[in-house]
Each structure stands twice: as structure tokens, then as C-alpha cells.
Amino acid sequence: MQSSTKIGIERLPLIWILRIEDFGADVQWSRQDLSTGSFCVTMNVKLLKYHAYSRWFGRPSWNASYLFGRACRRLKPGDIVIDAGANLGEITSALAKTGSTVHAFEPDPYTFERLRKNVGAFKNVHLYQQALADQSGTAKLYRSREFSSDPDFWSQSSSLYADKSNISKDDYTEVEQLSIVDFVRELGSPVRILKIDVEGAEVPMLESILSCGLMNKIDMIFAETHEKKIPQLAERTRALREAIKRDWANKINLDWH
Incomplete structure (x- = not known):
């Protein structure tokens, strides 16, 4: 079973925030989260690693x-x-x-x-x-x-x-x-x-x-x-x-x- 984690958006590098869709991540937030300017990104860690490697370090x-x-x-x-x-x-x-x-x-x-x-x-x-x-x-x-x-x-x-x-x-x-x-x-x-x-x-x-x-x-x-x-x-x-x-x-x- 693949693992997933929640990462505070303020801890993500800017390029990850801008291109988070590219990694196949599910972005979830609530109205309250938006009002405070902070929300969490739930993403599949293995999928993130694969796409990051393929996109920037692969052929x-x-x-x-x-x-x-x-x-x-x-x-x-x-x-x-x-x-x-x-x-x-x-x-x-x-x-x-x-x-x-x-x-x-x-x-x-x-x-x-x-x-x-x-x-x-x-x-x-x-x-x-x-x-x-x-x-x-x-x-x-x-x-x-x-x-x-x-x-x-x-x-x-x-x-x-x-x-x-x-x-x-x-x-x-x-x-x-x-x-x-x-x-x-x-x-x-x-x-x-x-x-x-x-x-x-x-x-x-x-x-x-x-x-x-x-x-x-x-x-x-x-x-x-x-x-x-x-x-x-x-x-x-x-x-x-x-x-x-x-x-x-x-x-x-x-x-x-």
C-alpha cells in the first residue's frame, strides 16, 4: 500500500506549489483554511518522487x-x-x-x-x-x-x-x-x-x-x-x-x- 502524507503549504518550495498539479497530487482545502492563508496538500509520496525525478533528472x-x-x-x-x-x-x-x-x-x-x-x-x-x-x-x-x-x-x-x-x-x-x-x-x-x-x-x-x-x-x-x-x-x-x-x-x- 502506498503511503501518503500531509505537508503544510508554507513548507513546500515555491516551484512545487506552482506545479503541484504536475505531480498528480490531490489538493484539498476548506473555506477556513483559505481565510487563514494556509492549507495542507495531501499527496502520494512515491508518485511525487517519481514525477520529480522523471521531470528534472530523467532523460x-x-x-x-x-x-x-x-x-x-x-x-x-x-x-x-x-x-x-x-x-x-x-x-x-x-x-x-x-x-x-x-x-x-x-x-x-x-x-x-x-x-x-x-x-x-x-x-x-x-x-x-x-x-x-x-x-x-x-x-x-x-x-x-x-x-x-x-x-x-x-x-x-x-x-x-x-x-x-x-x-x-x-x-x-x-x-x-x-x-x-x-x-x-x-x-x-x-x-x-x-x-x-x-x-x-x-x-x-x-x-x-x-x-x-x-x-x-x-x-x-x-x-x-x-x-x-x-x-x-x-x-x-x-x-x-x-x-x-x-x-x-x-x-x-x-x-x-
């Missing part, structure tokens, strides 16, 4: 996962979310269960059929056999060298970049691309979460989003970067991180994994 991807989970818990029916690089639908399914309207993009023909089988029953999920990208058109989608040995697993490595270190330049399929800027503008409603896991194409997508002033239509972006496997994107990724740290640190997280 960046741990914090990104935590923030993504928190954003998902705040979704409600009717909210719009986008899953760019939906793959087999694990994240799409989790988003759909919140009741929000999910737009899921997966360009690979094989993977798209697996995605449709996994999440097609959700009435609030819209599936697109397209690559959400910085511009509309067609492109080559390159598959992993190991794709034929285990398509379900290696489908997550497919990329629009022929220079990605773990793909085969000889194994590709022509796919449709759809401009992220055009798509979001045509939705006509704010996007609560945009998750991007597109094996390199996140860089031009994010550059396009920022240059077109699209962040006023998107609440949160969670993206994974791939400069280690696509060295040609290293400098552009570094520049993106600097711009995001300066202007959009509370809205864009590049440590999704």
Missing part, C-alpha cells in the same frame, strides 16, 4: 512522454489532434480513446492497411494514406533494409530521406504528400496536439509551421528528431531547437521518442 524523452500524457488527459470530445506518422496506430488508438477527433497520416501502403485494421473501428478517427509534409505533391518513401524480415517492426524506420542510415535506397514506394500548413488551415479549428514522428521530415515540417505563423492554430507539438541517422539535418535541427527554446519552449517539444 528528455521521459519528460516528453510525461508531458504528452498530461496533454492527452486534458483532451475532451471534439478536440482535434493530428498523428503524423501513425505507423500501426498505437498512439492513434490512445488519442482516439480520449474522445477527440484524430487525423492520422501513414503513407506506406502496407503499414496503412495495418493501421486501418487496428484503428478503423473508431468513428472519431480519420485515416489518410499520405505523408504529412512541408508541401503537397509526391515523393519516394524509402524502407528499412530489414523491412521484408519483419514489416510491422521495421515499418517505423521508413523515411522520405534516401540518406537515412538504416534504409535501402533500392526499396521505396511512391507516396502522396500533403502540406501541413494547408491541412491545418483548412481544418478551421485549433489543433490541440500535433504528434510528429516522420523520420526526418519533421525538420522541413516544423520550419514551414514556424515560418507561416501556424503556431497560433496549434496548442502543442511533440516531435522526434533524427539528425543522428540523417546527418545532413544536424545543422537545421540545431537551429530549430534554438528557435524553439527562444520562442516556443512551452508549445513545442522535440524529445518525443
